[in-house]
Amino acid sequence: MAAVEADLEACQGYANCVVGADRYFDIDDDGVVVLLRIEVADEDRRRVEEAVRSCPVSALKVTDA
Amino acid sequence: MTRTLIVGASVGGVRTAQALRGGGYDGEIVLIDLETEAPYDKPPLSKALLTGSAVPDGIRLLTPEQAGAARIDLLLGLRAVGLDPRARVVAFDDGSSLGYDRLVVATGGSARRPPWATTDGVHLVRTLADAAGLRRDLAAGGPLVVIGAGFVGAEVASTGRRLGLDVTMIDAQPYPLSRSLSPDLARAVLALHENAGVRCLMGAGVSGVAGSRGRLTVTLDDGTELKAATLVAGIGAAPSDGWLATSGLTLDDGLVCDEHCRAVGTTDVYAVGDVARWFDLARGRHVRVEHWTNAVEQAAYVAHAIIDPRSPRPYRPVDFVWSDQHHWKIQVIGDATGPAATAILGDPMADQRFAALYADEHGRLRGAVVVNWPRALVRCRKAMRETAAWRDLTADLHTAVGRAGA
Numbered sequence: 074m075a076a077v078e079a080d081l082e083a084c085q086g087y088a089n090c091v092v093g094a095d096r097y098f099d100i101d102d103d104g105v106v107v108l109l110r111i112e113v114a115d116e117d118r119r120r121v122e123e124a125v126r127s128c129p130v131s132a133l134k135v136t137d138a
Numbered sequence: 139m140t141r142t143l144i145v146g147a148s149v150g151g152v153r154t155a156q157a158l159r160g161g162g163y164d165g166e167i168v169l170i171d172l173e174t175e176a177p178y179d180k181p182p183l184s185k186a187l188l189t190g191s192a193v194p195d196g197i198r199l200l201t202p203e204q205a206g207a208a209r210i211d212l213l214l215g216l217r218a219v220g221l222d223p224r225a226r227v228v229a230f231d232d233g234s235s236l237g238y239d240r241l242v243v244a245t246g247g248s249a250r251r252p253p254w255a256t257t258d259g260v261h262l263v264r265t266l267a268d269a270a271g272l273r274r275d276l277a278a279g280g281p282l283v284v285i286g287a288g289f290v291g292a293e294v295a296s297t298g299r300r301l302g303l304d305v306t307m308i309d310a311q312p313y314p315l316s317r318s319l320s321p322d323l324a325r326a327v328l329a330l331h332e333n334a335g336v337r338c339l340m341g342a343g344v345s346g347v348a349g350s351r352g353r354l355t356v357t358l359d360d361g362t363e364l365k366a367a368t369l370v371a372g373i374g375a376a377p378s379d380g381w382l383a384t385s386g387l388t389l390d391d392g393l394v395c396d397e398h399c400r401a402v403g404t405t406d407v408y409a410v411g412d413v414a415r416w417f418d419l420a421r422g423r424h425v426r427v428e429h430w431t432n433a434v435e436q437a438a439y440v441a442h443a444i445i446d447p448r449s450p451r452p453y454r455p456v457d458f459v460w461s462d463q464h465h466w467k468i469q470v471i472g473d474a475t476g477p478a479a480t481a482i483l484g485d486p487m488a489d490q491r492f493a494a495l496y497a498d499e500h501g502r503l504r505g506a507v508v509v510n511w512p513r514a515l516v517r518c519r520k521a522m523r524e525t526a527a528w529r530d531l532t533a534d535l536h537t538a539v540g541r542a543g544a
């Protein structure tokens with residue numbers, strides 16, 4: 074199963090990922106991404122990858138675990 | 139095997155190629171750009187790249203290795219000069235040509251060059267080479283004069299102050315960002331710049347520039363003369379659609395497309411990003427958007443449409459643009475123009491975090507401006523998609539302000 078990773082230092086809080094896949098991403102009060110789950114279900118993969126590609130600072134990635 | 143040819147390898151083109159592969163497209167993907175640089179991202183060009191906190195290799199969108207791994211044929215240094223949509227062939231400046239089954243036009247835009255911008259020491263900011271040249275000149279010291287107080291100009295002015303330079307920003311409009319923000323908010327942005335030490339000459343026009351790098355003189359319409367070491371013109375961009383002039387496709391300040399981002403009159407030519415003027419059902423007219431997130435969303439949409447041409451869903455994005463200026467992270471969602479915001483939570487002139495909301499004539503949220511307030515940003519972006527009730531949204535944000543003590 075694939076997993077999602079976030080670079081909390083790089084994140085700028087633009088929330089594109091939250092708009093793309095809000096079951097996986099949220100942001101906290103300081104504007105840093107919060108991973109709501111790590112493992113990416115197969116049926117969500119395309120959507121999550123799209124959300125990952127929508128991050129303006131490339132702070133997210135999906136890896137095959 | 140079918141071939142998708144993508145012309146333009148900036149964020150729109152690169153993301154289309156990646157979304158095609160990510161979505162299971164098995165055909166050939168050819169991605170072409172006139173630049174010889176590996177694809178890179180533009181937003182840092184007016185910000186981190188000028189201060190040196192980002193370097194060119196940190197802003198790549200697609201390295202040759204990544205392209206290879208995703209089976210994307212990345213061809214650099216090749217300029218498209220013509221299209222024959224009937225024969226499905228694109229011609230290039232080296233005399234070669236390439237056929238396609240699907241074509242994606244992603245040639246973006248280029249910075250408008252003012253008539254007096256021939257002088258050495260006058261910079262535009264659109265490419266990595268532009269930014270590198272500007273960085274070098276800024277390192278030699280000020281004063282810096284920025285002409286145009288749109289997003290790019292205002293960001294360069296902010297970066298100039300961060301570098302400790304003496305900065306003047308000039309615009310014919312009364313406020314910065316006046317094409318995107320209502321005057322009450324634009325006035326707050328003006329105050330932001332003034333408080334940060336930018337000398338703002340609004341409502342002023344430039345009649346000429348003389349001298350050369352390090353010793354420029356800018357003359358304004360009223361005769362005022364300003365000394366500048368470096369001058370930046372941020373007066374907007376024009377779509378790069380000239381190569382389509384003889385194609386027979388409809389051009390009108392961009393490639394004119396239907397609500398599915400398909401060039402009108404074709405079934406196999408799509409456009410994404412700054413060059414696309416598509417029919418937006420929500421607004422009931424053709425629009426062209428010059429923002430990063432639109433290019434990415436449109437790329438994902440077009441990739442889906444190529445993979446599954448039966449998907450009938452039209453392209454209906456919610457505009458979103460961010461801009462970092464001084465200590466403000468300004469985020470504009472949807473439409474924030476008009477005479478004034480409908481409601482403002484926090485005080486834009488005094489607080490460092492606030493949200494301005496705009497209602498349409500039915501009392502629904504049509505736009506928002508959020509500064510330094512991540513929670514409100516998420517709430518507003520979701521509300522725009524869900525067409526949430528106005529009262530719920532403002533009540534929610536009021537509670538949040540109370541809690542945050544903004």
Ligand SMILES: Cc1cc2nc3c(=O)[nH]c(=O)nc-3n(C[C@H](O)[C@H](O)[C@H](O)COP(=O)(O)OP(=O)(O)OC[C@H]3O[C@@H](n4cnc5c(N)ncnc54)[C@H](O)[C@@H]3O)c2cc1C
Nearest residue numbers: 146148149150172180181218245246247411412428429430
């Ligand atoms: C300095 C700067 C700062 C920005 N900051 C922000 C920001 O903070 N937030 C935000 O939301 N947006 C920002 N933007 C806007 C955002 O970067 C653009 O909307 C985005 O780059 C559009 O992507 P695109 O792929 O459509 O076009 P472009 O990025 O313009 O790329 C088009 C590509 O096509 C190539 N090309 C053109 N003609 C041809 C041809 N004939 N043959 C082959 N190749 C060709 C070009 O070389 C270029 O690589 C900024 C833009 C600039 C310039």
Ligand code: SF4
Nearest residue numbers: 084085087088090128
């Ligand atoms: S899109 Fe990127 S920068 Fe924005 S909140 Fe998500 S991870 Fe952070």
